[in-house]
Amino acid sequence: SQQGEEDPQALSIQEGENATMNCSYKTSINNLQWYRQNSGRGLVHLILIRSNEREKHSGRLRVTLDTSKKSSSLLITASRAADTASYFCATANTDKLIFGTGTRLQVFP
Amino acid sequence: DAGITQSPRHKVTETGTPVTLRCHQTENHRYMYWYRQDPGHGLRLIHYSYGVKDTDKGEVSDGYSVSRSKTEDFLLTLESATSSQTSVYFCAISPRTASSYEQYFGPGTRLTVT
Numbered sequence: 001s002q003q004g005e006e007d008p009q010a011l012s013i014q015e016g017e018n019a020t021m022n023c024s025y026k027t028s029i030n031n032l033q034w035y036r037q038n039s040g041r042g043l044v045h046l047i048l049i050r051s052n053e054r055e056k057h058s059g060r061l062r063v064t065l066d067t068s069k070k071s072s073s074l075l076i077t078a079s080r081a082a083d084t085a086s087y088f089c090a091t092a093n094t095d096k097l098i099f100g101t102g103t104r105l106q107v108f109p
Numbered sequence: 110d111a112g113i114t115q116s117p118r119h120k121v122t123e124t125g126t127p128v129t130l131r132c133h134q135t136e137n138h139r140y141m142y143w144y145r146q147d148p149g150h151g152l153r154l155i156h157y158s159y160g161v162k163d164t165d166k167g168e169v170s171d172g173y174s175v176s177r178s179k180t181e182d183f184l185l186t187l188e189s190a191t192s193s194q195t196s197v198y199f200c201a202i203s204p205r206t207a208s209s210y211e212q213y214f215g216p217g218t219r220l221t222v223t
Contacts, residue, residue, distance in 0.1 A: 031210055042199055042214030043152070088151060092210055095140065095159060096167065101151040 023089030115215040132200030140203040141183040145196040
């Protein structure tokens, strides 16, 4: 069974708008990671947030983590057409990552 | 792609035949993983390795075996392929140190079992 569930499943926005994706999980974690997957390609690691952190930034990415609610959000600011991809959250508490089912983001020029 | 390759990239095989997928890394990372990706399921872990000859099962290991005789190679074998094993298979590697948990993915192998 999946640990993480992303919401929404699909999101369509215009270039320049912000995109927010949410992830909920079920058990305790050591860290939570976000990955991007372009069509037909492997996943690419975007950002990692540890269980004792609440917010992290990397360029146009902002990730928040609320361990009391077992949820995380990924915000992409000023989106670009090149951000079109699927985004996955993944939780880790041992040697393994458990991935959610992903959010498909479409950014229109 | 972080020095990780998969072969073959595409394969069509018949039900009941054995299939071996290869993952090769040049990063000398300790951990290696095999996932399958299916619509509606995201990525699911099949097996992983935490060192040469050290492997463990993942969420969907039935029907699959793995071997790691060298740091750089991690093989996934379908002993007798079934149509339910039609999927895209991804290998991933990770240094898995105290400060680095992220995984780096290969380009994937698309397997069709007819």
